[in-house]
Amino acid sequence: MPAHAPLRRPADDAPAALDAVECQPCATCEVRAVSVCSVLSPDELERLAAILVDTHLDTGSAIFSEGDDAVSLFNVTGGSVKLYKLLSDGRRQITGFLFPGDFLGLAVRDRYGYTAEALEPVRLCRFPRGKLEQLMHEFPHMKDRLFAMASNELLAAQDQMLLLGRKTAREKIASFLLQLQRGAKRRLQPDNPIRLPMGRNDIADFLGLTTETVSRTVSALKRAGVIRLREGGNVEIRDQEGLRIMAEGDVHSFEQPSH
Amino acid sequence: MPAHAPLRRPADDAPAALDAVECQPCATCEVRAVSVCSVLSPDELERLAAILVDTHLDTGSAIFSEGDDAVSLFNVTGGSVKLYKLLSDGRRQITGFLFPGDFLGLAVRDRYGYTAEALEPVRLCRFPRGKLEQLMHEFPHMKDRLFAMASNELLAAQDQMLLLGRKTAREKIASFLLQLQRGAKRRLQPDNPIRLPMGRNDIADFLGLTTETVSRTVSALKRAGVIRLREGGNVEIRDQEGLRIMAEGDVHSFEQPSH
DNA sequence: CGGTTCATTGAACAGGCTCAACCTCAGTGG
DNA sequence: CCACTGAGGTTGAGCCTGTTCAATGAACCG
Numbered sequence: 001m002p003a004h005a006p007l008r009r010p011a012d013d014a015p016a017a018l019d020a021v022e023c024q025p026c027a028t029c030e031v032r033a034v035s036v037c038s039v040l041s042p043d044e045l046e047r048l049a050a051i052l053v054d055t056h057l058d059t060g061s062a063i064f065s066e067g068d069d070a071v072s073l074f075n076v077t078g079g080s081v082k083l084y085k086l087l088s089d090g091r092r093q094i095t096g097f098l099f100p101g102d103f104l105g106l107a108v109r110d111r112y113g114y115t116a117e118a119l120e121p122v123r124l125c126r127f128p129r130g131k132l133e134q135l136m137h138e139f140p141h142m143k144d145r146l147f148a149m150a151s152n153e154l155l156a157a158q159d160q161m162l163l164l165g166r167k168t169a170r171e172k173i174a175s176f177l178l179q180l181q182r183g184a185k186r187r188l189q190p191d192n193p194i195r196l197p198m199g200r201n202d203i204a205d206f207l208g209l210t211t212e213t214v215s216r217t218v219s220a221l222k223r224a225g226v227i228r229l230r231e232g233g234n235v236e237i238r239d240q241e242g243l244r245i246m247a248e249g250d251v252h253s254f255e256q257p258s259h
Numbered sequence: 260m261p262a263h264a265p266l267r268r269p270a271d272d273a274p275a276a277l278d279a280v281e282c283q284p285c286a287t288c289e290v291r292a293v294s295v296c297s298v299l300s301p302d303e304l305e306r307l308a309a310i311l312v313d314t315h316l317d318t319g320s321a322i323f324s325e326g327d328d329a330v331s332l333f334n335v336t337g338g339s340v341k342l343y344k345l346l347s348d349g350r351r352q353i354t355g356f357l358f359p360g361d362f363l364g365l366a367v368r369d370r371y372g373y374t375a376e377a378l379e380p381v382r383l384c385r386f387p388r389g390k391l392e393q394l395m396h397e398f399p400h401m402k403d404r405l406f407a408m409a410s411n412e413l414l415a416a417q418d419q420m421l422l423l424g425r426k427t428a429r430e431k432i433a434s435f436l437l438q439l440q441r442g443a444k445r446r447l448q449p450d451n452p453i454r455l456p457m458g459r460n461d462i463a464d465f466l467g468l469t470t471e472t473v474s475r476t477v478s479a480l481k482r483a484g485v486i487r488l489r490e491g492g493n494v495e496i497r498d499q500e501g502l503r504i505m506a507e508g509d510v511h512s513f514e515q516p517s518h
Numbered sequence: 519c520g521g522t523t524c525a526t527t528g529a530a531c532a533g534g535c536t537c538a539a540c541c542t543c544a545g546t547g548g
Numbered sequence: 549c550c551a552c553t554g555a556g557g558t559t560g561a562g563c564c565t566g567t568t569c570a571a572t573g574a575a576c577c578g
Contacts, residue, residue, distance in 0.1 A: 085421045087507060093421040107413035114417060140399060143406070150409045154366035157416035158373060162344045162352040164423035165467030169534065200557060208424030213534055215558055233557095248347055428566065459525060472566055474526055492525090519578105526573070533567090541558070548551080 031077055034101035034187050039145045047138075051131040055124045063104070063116040063124065070112050072126050073105035079122030080197045084205065085114045094206040096156075097198060101187050105129075106150045119197045164208045172207040173217045174247035177227065177235060193236045293360035293446050294334055298404045306397075310390040314383045322363070322375040322383065329371050331385050332364035338381030339456045343464065344373045353465040355415075356457060360446050364388075365409045378456045423467045426507070431466040432476045433505035436486065436494060452495045480505075 026032060026049050037045060055074075057063065063074065066085060081098040095114055098104055104116055104124070136143040163175055177194065184191040196203075200211045200218075207214070221227045226243055228236045237243055285308045291297060296304060314333075316322065322333065325344060340357040354373055357363055363375055363383070395402040422434055436453065443450040455462075459470045459477075466473070480486045485502055487495045496502055 083417075085417060087421070087425060089507075091425045093424045095417045095420050107410045107417070109410075109414070113414045143402070147402070147406050147409065150406065150413060151366040151368075154409060154413055154416060155368070155372045157413060157420065158342075158344060158354045158366070161354050161416065161419055161423055162346070164420055165352045165464075166346060166350045199555095205424075210535060211557075212536085212559085216534095219558070458523095469567060470525075471527085471568085475566090478526070521578085522576085524573100524575085526571105528571080529569090531566105531568070533565095534563105535565090536563075537561090539558105539560080542556085544553100544555095546551100546553080548549100 029077055031100040031187065035075055035077075036103055036142060036145050036149070037075070039141050040139065044135075044139050044142070047135060048127075051135065052125040052127055055126045057118045057122050057124070059118055059120050061118045061122075063118065063122075064112050065115045066112055068112050070105065070108045070110055071129055073103070073108070073129055073132055074116075074127065075125040076100055076102045076104060077123045077125055080119040081116055081122055082119050082198065082202055082206075083114045083116050092205045093208070094202060095160075096153075097206070099183060099187060103146065103149055106146060106153060119202070169207075169209055169213050169217050170220070171247055172209065173203075173214065173221065174226075174243050176203065176207055177237065178243060178247050181237065193230045193234045195232070195234050288336055290336055290359040290446065294336075295362055295401060295404050295408070296334070298400050299398065303394075303398050303401070306394060307386075310394065311384040311386055314385045316377045316381050316383070318377055318379050320377045320381075322377065322381075323371050324374045325371055327371050329364065329367045329369055330388055332362070332367070332388055332391055333375075333386065334384040335359055335361045335363060336382045336384055339378040340375055340381055341378050341457065341461055341465075342373050342375050351464045352467070353461060354419075355412075356465070358442060358446060362405065362408055365405060365412060378461070428466075428468055428472050428476050429479070429505060430507045431468065432462075432473065432480065433485075433502050433507070435462065435466055436496065437502060437506050440496065452489045452493045454491070454493050 026037065026045050029037070032038060037048065040048060052075075054077075063081065064070075064072070076098050078100055080100075081102075081104065082094050083096045083098065083104075084092050084094045086092050097119070098116075105112075107113065108129075136146070163172055167175065180194050180196070181191050184194055189195075198206075200214045203209075204211045204214045209217075218227070218229075221243075222229060224242075226237070226239045226246070228238055230236050285291060285296065285304055288296070296307065299307060311334075313336075322340065323329075323331070335357050337359055339359075340361075340363065341353050342355045342357065342363075343351050343353045345351050356378070357375075364371075366372065367388075395405070422431055426434065439453050439455070440450050443453055448454075457465075459473045462468075463470045463473045468476075477486070477488075480502075481488060483501075485496070485498045485505070487497055489495050
């Protein structure tokens with residue numbers, strides 16, 4: 001595994017640490033400004049803090065699985081998460097990656113429609129569903145905020161459908177890199193060498209490709225000088241405009257140095 | 260190479276197609292029970308009726324285009340609609356088909372993120388955005404209803420991503436037919452010979468295929484005795500279980516009525 | 519009738535997949 | 549300190565599904 005991004009957590013042992021965090025979970029939250037909580041007054045935030053459980057999970061742990069009773073909703077406060085659906089023979093489609101500030105469980109009936117799994121050590125605020133719904137009832141502007149977030153997700157899903165249904169492998173990879181970059185920029189993280197917390201196989205299952213094709217295509221972009229691989233598998237975008245054009249598929253050819 | 264589909268302009272330029280508000284648009288509405296309006300009291304319904312404009316459009320008319328100012332939201336009351344996004348070279352992805360009872364404009368910022376076009380003569384309630392938002396403010400349960408509808412759309416979008424990214428042509432066609440059937444059943448329309456208001460090309464652009472592949476695959480299903488083509492291009496499902504198995508995969512196909 | 523549009527079918531092609539080998543690197547234990 | 553291991557990543561060769569290109573058929577409509 002690549003080096004785990006260190007997660008801030010109190011130095012004590014587990015139970016004590018959990019209690020400490022629960023006392024002031026929001027006060028030290030680094031993503032409050034970009035998540036649901038940003039619309040809450042101090043009083044409201046306190047009410048919200050009273051129902052949340054600060055949760056830490058290791059790489060690969062499932063937050064919940066498709067078909068589970070949807071008893072909790074979550075807000076990602078550190079690390080990253082992948083969401084996916086499976087076919088019975090094991091084929092997998094990753095429907096999204098979540099990063100700090102993202103809300104998890106917007107589209108939910110009584111059972112989760114997909115699986116959520118930690119891509120790296122992850123920190124979440126867990127909200128019991130009933131209690132959160134009660135709070136949303138009391139704070140309508142919080143519901144509005146979640147509605148707006150759901151709308152944005154829906155627009156993103158439509159972009160992804162266009163990508164999956166109609167883009168070539170090269171366009172998919174280029175779009176994906178730009179998408180990660182925009183996300184990082186939005187949450188005020190470094191956006192030129194971009195961090196890729198997911199492996200090639202996850203990228204493939206997100207883009208509707210195979211790992212081999214992802215690998216080959218990334219190599220081709222590297223060879224063309226559009227990107228460069230940096231330490232930890234991070235990616236530096238060297239030709240922003242070229243990548244943008246490539247993502248939209250305007251350009252049909254640019255020769256590859258044959259050998 | 261950019262063979263853009265010719266687009267007739269929206270109703271503003273075609274006053275003939277736009278009827279005046281009916282006296283009692285909701286009283287005669289056949290889909291009230293399955294659309295947003297179902298949660299409104301008679302008084303509230305009256306308020307809603309006061310702001311809507313009953314609109315009729317012909318086949319091929321654009322209801323709005325990607326990038327337009329999002330000034331109106333719509334409720335489909337008759338006919339059907341396709342939503343799509345385009346790439347600069349004309350490649351198209353249809354992100355959804357709408358039928359009576361469906362709401363149009365849930366995922367909207369200040370501009371529409373996709374184009375909506377009538378598949379056949381269509382009837383819509385048009386709501387000026389500001390006024391509808393005002394009403395939603397007054398009737399929170401209506402906002403809740405729209406939120407629930409947006410959630411369902413999001414779940415459907417995730418299913419569609421799985422289909423686009425990971426299913427074969429045969430699985431796509433089978434899934435599509437079953438999806439249409441479920442939709443028809445939900446809105447209490449005939450669900451065995453299913454009506455297909457869209458052409459092969461639209462189906463192809465919805466499933467991430469070409470018209471030829473759609474045609475060939477439908478022919479294969481026909482040859483296998485799973486379906487039969489009826490008058491008007493409608494489809495009779497002759498082997499429900501076979502089709503379900505063909506659509507494949509979804510082991511967790513726990514089906515829930517969406518309302 | 520011709521004209522237009524859409525659906526179907528066939529033949530050849532190609533983008534991305536499958537299968538398989540090899541490489542890199544971190545972790546582990548001798 | 550180095551060999552071994554295992555997981556993930558890269559690269560190659562051949563193949564297959566679905567595309568492209570092209571021709572024909574069917575339905576509709578003035």
